[in-house]
Amino acid sequence: xxxxxxxxxxxxxxxxxxxxxxxxxxxxxxxxxxxxxxxxxxxxxxxxxxxxxxxxxxxxxxxxxxxxxxxxxxxxxxxxxxxxxxxxxxxxxxxxxxxxxxxxxxxxxxxxxxxxxxxxxxxxxxxxxxxxxxxxxxxxxxxxxxxxxxxxxxxxxxxxxxxxxxxxxxxxxxxxxxxxxxxxxxxxxxxxxxxxxxxxxxxxxxxxxxxxxxxxxxxxxxxxxxxxxxxxxxxxxxxxxxxxxxxxxxxxxxxxxxxxxxxxxxxxxxxxxxxxxxxxxxxxxxxxxxxxxxxxxxxxxxxxxxxxxxxxxxxxxxxxxxxxxxxxxxxxxxxxxxxxxxxxxxxxxxxxxxxxxxxxxxxxxxxxxxxxxxxxxxxxxxxxxxxxxxxxxxxxxxxxxxxxxxxxxxxxxxxxxxxxxxxxxxxxxxxxxxxxxxxxxxxxxxxxxxxxxxxxxxxxxxxxxxxxxxxxxxxxxxxxxxxxxxxxxxxxxxxxxxxxxxxxxx
Ligand code: FRU
Numbered sequence: 001x002x003x004x005x006x007x008x009x010x011x012x013x014x015x016x017x018x019x020x021x022x023x024x025x026x027x028x029x030x031x032x033x034x035x036x037x038x039x040x041x042x043x044x045x046x047x048x049x050x051x052x053x054x055x056x057x058x059x060x061x062x063x064x065x066x067x068x069x070x071x072x073x074x075x076x077x078x079x080x081x082x083x084x085x086x087x088x089x090x091x092x093x094x095x096x097x098x099x100x101x102x103x104x105x106x107x108x109x110x111x112x113x114x115x116x117x118x119x120x121x122x123x124x125x126x127x128x129x130x131x132x133x134x135x136x137x138x139x140x141x142x143x144x145x146x147x148x149x150x151x152x153x154x155x156x157x158x159x160x161x162x163x164x165x166x167x168x169x170x171x172x173x174x175x176x177x178x179x180x181x182x183x184x185x186x187x188x189x190x191x192x193x194x195x196x197x198x199x200x201x202x203x204x205x206x207x208x209x210x211x212x213x214x215x216x217x218x219x220x221x222x223x224x225x226x227x228x229x230x231x232x233x234x235x236x237x238x239x240x241x242x243x244x245x246x247x248x249x250x251x252x253x254x255x256x257x258x259x260x261x262x263x264x265x266x267x268x269x270x271x272x273x274x275x276x277x278x279x280x281x282x283x284x285x286x287x288x289x290x291x292x293x294x295x296x297x298x299x300x301x302x303x304x305x306x307x308x309x310x311x312x313x314x315x316x317x318x319x320x321x322x323x324x325x326x327x328x329x330x331x332x333x334x335x336x337x338x339x340x341x342x343x344x345x346x347x348x349x350x351x352x353x354x355x356x357x358x359x360x361x362x363x364x365x366x367x368x369x370x371x372x373x374x375x376x377x378x379x380x381x382x383x384x385x386x387x388x389x390x391x392x393x394x395x396x397x398x399x400x401x402x403x404x405x406x407x408x409x410x411x412x413x414x415x416x417x418x419x420x421x422x423x424x425x426x427x428x429x430x431x432x433x434x435x436x437x438x439x440x441x442x443x444x445x446x447x448x449x450x451x452x453x454x455x456x457x458x459x460x461x462x463x464x465x466x467x468x469x470x471x472x473x474x475x476x477x478x479x480x481x482x483x484x485x486x487x488x489x490x491x492x493x494x495x496x497x498x499x500x501x502x503x504x505x506x
Contacts, residue, residue: 273292
């Protein structure tokens with residue numbers, strides 16, 4: 001009997017060493033906790049890092065502060081998914097070292113062993129907080145990492161010199177690095193991921209903030225290849241605070257030349273989509289983008305509890321020809337259909353004043369609407385709605401904009417730096433607007449006119465508000481077609497929650 005007890009105790013001790021136990025049975029059920037977006041079990045997260053597909057898994061690494069819910073000494077957290085919707089948090093991948101803490105960067109699969117760490121090795125190229133650049137590699141599907149002993153591979157050449165995005169350029173058979181450098185992007189090349197040479201830089205007048213987290217990739221449109229350069233910028237953005245711009249042009253292996261010099265396009269007009277990049281080695285050649293769903297203007301003050309920060313829904317990017325020129329369009333990943341349940345659909349619904357959708361109450365919703373605003377001055381859809389707060393998606397013909405207006409907290413404490421309202425320029429197509437809206441516990445993502453315009457917003461009103469209403473002020477608007485779906489939680493399975501690494505959770 002005594003031995004049995006001893007064995008049982010030893011077994012439990014062993015278990016608790018290999019797999020930290022989830023102590024909080026409410027994990028992923030806290031107020032404001034995203035239910036179909038990735039957020040770590042606890043602590044602070046910012047930029048997605050090292051997005052890469054390998055051997056059946058999508059890897060999401062991320063800027064992580066394991067000891068606090070505000071920004072601090074950066075590590076790379078790690079999660080994996082097979083469908084880009086359901087995630088498993090793995091142990092922290094990269095820890096600070098003698099050179100510094102680990103800032104943002106990217107990962108490539110070194111198929112031909114150019115770096116000498118082995119064929120098909122995962123190689124991470126990242127910044128240190130000192131603004132020098134480092135390399136680490138993994139030969140076990142990203143589970144454990146070894147830092148290159150020749151780090152840093154590039155010294156800190158400038159005060160703001162960081163966030164390398166690396167890819168293989170087939171035409172010139174070399175590695176290319178796009179890296180932010182103050183208010184420009186610089187391009188380097190390398191035969192082996194370790195020795196890098198400066199080639200060129202790109203900048204555009206009229207921006208007012210530090211350029212961060214670039215991404216550069218080719219896209220096909222009507223048989224032609226165009227190159228898209230994505231750059232996050234902290235300051236001088238449409239909504240205020242931090243946001244992501246993009247440029248479309250050509251890249252010949254040496255320098256990037258935009259099609260329309262001086263033109264700045266915005267990936268997202270909302271306040272909360274920053275520092276995103278696309279997956280490397282995506283098996284179907286798709287360009288799947290994930291951003292940090294937050295804004296440096298108030299990121300450290302959002303009212304969540306044991307964790308702070310989340311990712312946007314992964315979005316497939318494509319290039320489309322619009323009357324204004326080539327634009328990126330964004331489509332949320334198809335895996336959402338795995339968690340979708342129809343709640344109802346309506347046709348030719350005439351609205352004047354406010355119409356509550358009586359039988360709908362939910363904070364995880366997908367709303368698809370095609371609507372004709374008529375000659376109404378303000379019309380649209382309210383979500384996260386009750387008598388004390390709501391988040392509104394508003395069409396305004398006066399400014400030709402779709403706006404998001406969101407309640408601040410309802411407990412009397414305002415979120416420091418919060419931006420209550422912002423909008424995107426839109427054009428009606430045949431007098432109509434199409435909207436696809438993803439609503440989660442503390443966010444609203446709006447894709448307009450087939451995703452050619454996007455607005456992403458955190459939403460922190462009353463955490464129990466789940467009403468939906470349609471409105472048209474001073475006239476009649478027609479919802480030509482509308483569907484509302486519930487989206488089930490990706491955390492509804494206890495075994496899934498228990499499989500998350502919670503090493504740093506108290
Ligand atoms: C962008 C950023 C990056 C940097 C990282 C630090 O949000 O400022 O430029 O590498 O965050 O956490």
